[in-house]
Amino acid sequence: MKVMIVGAGKLGYKLAELMDKEDIDVTLVDIDFKTLERVNDHLDVLTVVGNGIQIGALKELDIQTYDLLIATTDSDETNTLICSLAKKLKCKKTIARIRNPEFVEQLDFVKSEMGIDYIINPDLTTAIEIERYLLKKYNFYSDDFVKGKVLMVDFNIGNIEGFVGRKIKDIEGLEGILITAISREGDLIIPNGSTKLIEYDVIHVIGKSKIIKKLGERLGINMEKRHTKKVMILGGGKIGYYLAQRLEESNVNVVVIEKDKSRCQYLVEKLNHTMIIHGDGTDINLLEEEDLASMDAFIGATDFDEQNLLMALVAKQSGVNKTIAKISRPNYVHIIDKLDIDIALNPINITASDILKIIRGGKVVSVSLLLGGEGEVTEVIATEDLPIVGKPLSELGLPKGIIIGAILHKGEVIIPKGNTVIHKGDRIVAFSLASNMPTFKKMIKSNKGGIFSELWNGN
Numbered sequence: 001m002k003v004m005i006v007g008a009g010k011l012g013y014k015l016a017e018l019m020d021k022e023d024i025d026v027t028l029v030d031i032d033f034k035t036l037e038r039v040n041d042h043l044d045v046l047t048v049v050g051n052g053i054q055i056g057a058l059k060e061l062d063i064q065t066y067d068l069l070i071a072t073t074d075s076d077e078t079n080t081l082i083c084s085l086a087k088k089l090k091c092k093k094t095i096a097r098i099r100n101p102e103f104v105e106q107l108d109f110v111k112s113e114m115g116i117d118y119i120i121n122p123d124l125t126t127a128i129e130i131e132r133y134l135l136k137k138y139n140f141y142s143d144d145f146v147k148g149k150v151l152m153v154d155f156n157i158g159n160i161e162g163f164v165g166r167k168i169k170d171i172e173g174l175e176g177i178l179i180t181a182i183s184r185e186g187d188l189i190i191p192n193g194s195t196k197l198i199e200y201d202v203i204h205v206i207g208k209s210k211i212i213k214k215l216g217e218r219l220g221i222n223m224e225k226r227h228t229k230k231v232m233i234l235g236g237g238k239i240g241y242y243l244a245q246r247l248e249e250s251n252v253n254v255v256v257i258e259k260d261k262s263r264c265q266y267l268v269e270k271l272n273h274t275m276i277i278h279g280d281g282t283d284i285n286l287l288e289e290e291d292l293a294s295m296d297a298f299i300g301a302t303d304f305d306e307q308n309l310l311m312a313l314v315a316k317q318s319g320v321n322k323t324i325a326k327i328s329r330p331n332y333v334h335i336i337d338k339l340d341i342d343i344a345l346n347p348i349n350i351t352a353s354d355i356l357k358i359i360r361g362g363k364v365v366s367v368s369l370l371l372g373g374e375g376e377v378t379e380v381i382a383t384e385d386l387p388i389v390g391k392p393l394s395e396l397g398l399p400k401g402i403i404i405g406a407i408l409h410k411g412e413v414i415i416p417k418g419n420t421v422i423h424k425g426d427r428i429v430a431f432s433l434a435s436n437m438p439t440f441k442k443m444i445k446s447n448k449g450g451i452f453s454e455l456w457n458g459n
Contacts, residue, residue, distance in 0.1 A: 006052035007073035064090035087115035122347035127242035169193030177207030235302035257281035394418035401436035
């Protein structure tokens, strides 16, 4: 498969990095030579200095031979034009990053008239992810799989007796759930029964919701049902705007604190019931005046990771139940588990997950990146032509870096064992280290034309 990425910023680099680990022929195009030099130091991809809106440059790169072009420059208009030109020059599929709210309101028209197959919006997608977490009735962070019947939850075990210093196989009360991964000091481990837990490990657990909740109570996690009614958002940029807009629709009282006066005016004009405060959200006195302690949730959504993390910590210390920080620097991922905030979201990783799902085609239902891409959770619908169907898991020869976490078979959630067999139509949730993705990809590769055939045949 051949993919061209135009724009070597954070998203373009992340996509190239992920595809470099798979059997994908990647060309990364950017107008900045120095940026591409840094890419060449770390990735084994073809880099080309060029402008994606120049027809001559696209022709010279034989754009008609590419299966997919992804436009990830900083300009919505440029991305739209690049995709339109590429499609007219016979590139098979195109994806454009478009973030402007005015564009979002007319996406169907833009797609149909400009020849864009998929539009991605990191800010809107991140706002939706935050909203999903805020409006849950429970306080812990989780991901939903197999139509909500399976929960994947992250628990920091702290120094809880009965977990710390014990091998997983010796821990009591884990029936019906599976520890599928461990985040430890910035590293991701796919464990087995002999893996010993240490203090402050973050365990990624999968299972039925009732059993997960019992485990949470055992770990001292507050499982009380809490409805989010009052939310404070630091930063009135695109993520803050999209989130406030969506929370308004759910009758949540929202306060947005924004430093830029003209941006405040924009928000006042666009939002209906949100209170807009013009001021410095890092000013503790201002936060106290706006009654930070009475909030059910606080979201740091500025363009500065340090501000978001620091103020989320301040909010947590002030007694706010749910605190969230938006981060963009990959190196911060490794310290999040040590901080007393509930969740940190990286729009780049969320968007990359969505694009991987598109690339892998119809059988792949969802993709979630762990620790910025060091690991991956993939939900797949098993078709009869997949090599994993019809065999016990013990006979699949799975490497240590891959684990099947859950299977939905005929409406029943199964936490699999060695003798479990995957059947046609089952939904499976699998965990894999990045280094094992080529092996996992072979496991879910169709014998009828490859994993991408459904996407490119228009299904």
